[in-house]
Amino acid sequence: MILPFERIGEIDTDAYQGGYVVRLYPWQYFEPDGSVSLQVDEHGIEIGTNAFVLYRTHGEFELYPPPVDWTVRGLEKDGEAVTRWGNGVTDTGEYVLRISPIGTEQPKHFEGPPQGIFAPEYADPDTNFLCQVVLAWLTVHTYGSPYTTAQARHLELILEAEGLAEFDVYDARGVLRHGLTACPLCLRVIRHEQLHELVRFEEGSGLVNAAVQVEGATRSTDANLFHLVPLVYGALEHAPHSVAWGHATCNTRLGQRRCYSLAELQQMDLKLGIVREDRIETIGWISTDFQMIRSPFGAVWIQLSSDMSEAEMQGAPPPPVLAPDDELEVPVAEAEDGVPVDADEVHIGEIGDAP
Numbered sequence: 001m002i003l004p005f006e007r008i009g010e011i012d013t014d015a016y017q018g019g020y021v022v023r024l025y026p027w028q029y030f031e032p033d034g035s036v037s038l039q040v041d042e043h044g045i046e047i048g049t050n051a052f053v054l055y056r057t058h059g060e061f062e063l064y065p066p067p068v069d070w071t072v073r074g075l076e077k078d079g080e081a082v083t084r085w086g087n088g089v090t091d092t093g094e095y096v097l098r099i100s101p102i103g104t105e106q107p108k109h110f111e112g113p114p115q116g117i118f119a120p121e122y123a124d125p126d127t128n129f130l131c132q133v134v135l136a137w138l139t140v141h142t143y144g145s146p147y148t149t150a151q152a153r154h155l156e157l158i159l160e161a162e163g164l165a166e167f168d169v170y171d172a173r174g175v176l177r178h179g180l181t182a183c184p185l186c187l188r189v190i191r192h193e194q195l196h197e198l199v200r201f202e203e204g205s206g207l208v209n210a211a212v213q214v215e216g217a218t219r220s221t222d223a224n225l226f227h228l229v230p231l232v233y234g235a236l237e238h239a240p241h242s243v244a245w246g247h248a249t250c251n252t253r254l255g256q257r258r259c260y261s262l263a264e265l266q267q268m269d270l271k272l273g274i275v276r277e278d279r280i281e282t283i284g285w286i287s288t289d290f291q292m293i294r295s296p297f298g299a300v301w302i303q304l305s306s307d308m309s310e311a312e313m314q315g316a317p318p319p320p321v322l323a324p325d326d327e328l329e330v331p332v333a334e335a336e337d338g339v340p341v342d343a344d345e346v347h348i349g350e351i352g353d354a355p
């Protein structure tokens with residue numbers, strides 16, 4: 001599991017069984033004169049042991065070149081280089097290159113294997129297993145599924161034993177509708193083949209140009225793993241009660257927001273309406289944090305941008321934002337600790353073999 005250096009204070013590292021590796025940018029590890037930054041020592045970080053340095057631009061590489069005794073990260077078993085994680089495989093090396101060509105004439109330069117999954121995606125093995133069981137059960141209940149409910153009896157027994165078999169609660173959460181698996185955002189029923197078809201971003205208003213941005217960069221399926229509660233640092237949210245199958249486009253639109261269900265919004269009891277001359281036309285319910293509005297018929301509105309601060313209203317610049325480092329991640333289908341991303345990861349027959 002990867003822990004970004006700048007998040008180290010927010011995270012209770014004891015919660016992560018199976019260990020972690022700290023990712024540092026060169027400017028976090030090195031001082032401008034090439035010496036090692038003092039704050040690295042403070043956190044007990046040892047490059048090559050429990051940490052690595054990530055280079056993302058040609059500029060960084062020139063400004064903070066790796067010391068001569070450093071090598072690119074790799075995997076090793078019994079003294080020989082291997083390409084995949086497994087029993088007895090250890091990490092070697094000190095740095096990873098994910099240098100993109102954007103903004104330069106210089107070529108893309110990627111070296112070093114994926115380093116794991118990021119902390120917000122982490123869950124302990126038992127929780128992971130239960131997430132897989134929920135997802136497998138939901139796969140069986142997609143529209144046009146080749147599986148029968150009789151084949152899913154073992155899944156139901158596990159869910160019953162864990163108090164996860166109250167399926168009307170799944171309905172209230174929006175992950176199930178009339179007994180069929182549904183996308184928690186748009187509430188539309190998920191067809192089984194959508195778990196396997198590659199996503200096209202053609203459909204849907206607001207995403208007309210998205211295909212250009214993701215071409216060649218995504219292998220996402222039409223419907224994929226969907227979290228009702230956003231995965232964030234400092235909290236373990238990959239949990240059986242918050243996973244679902246949802247549309248990739250809906251996931252993109254939702255971003256890092258909580259997916260409130262219609263039932264939840266109705267419970268918050270903030271009805272929203274348009275004041276017409278002679279009457280109030282109600283359109284739905286809004287969340288108390290004003291992030292989401294739902295009509296009772298499936299339409300959803302999301303707050304895309306928050307109000308500005310008083311200072312920003314007067315022309316002050318916004319506070320800086322940290323960019324995520326995507327390319328480092330194991331495509332989750334390969335993740336060693338089994339966090340599922342696509343339907344292939346939750347083959348019904350394999351569930352019995354899991355821990």
Ligand SMILES: [Zn+2]
Pocket residue numbers: 183184185186187188246247250
């Ligand atoms: Zn959807």
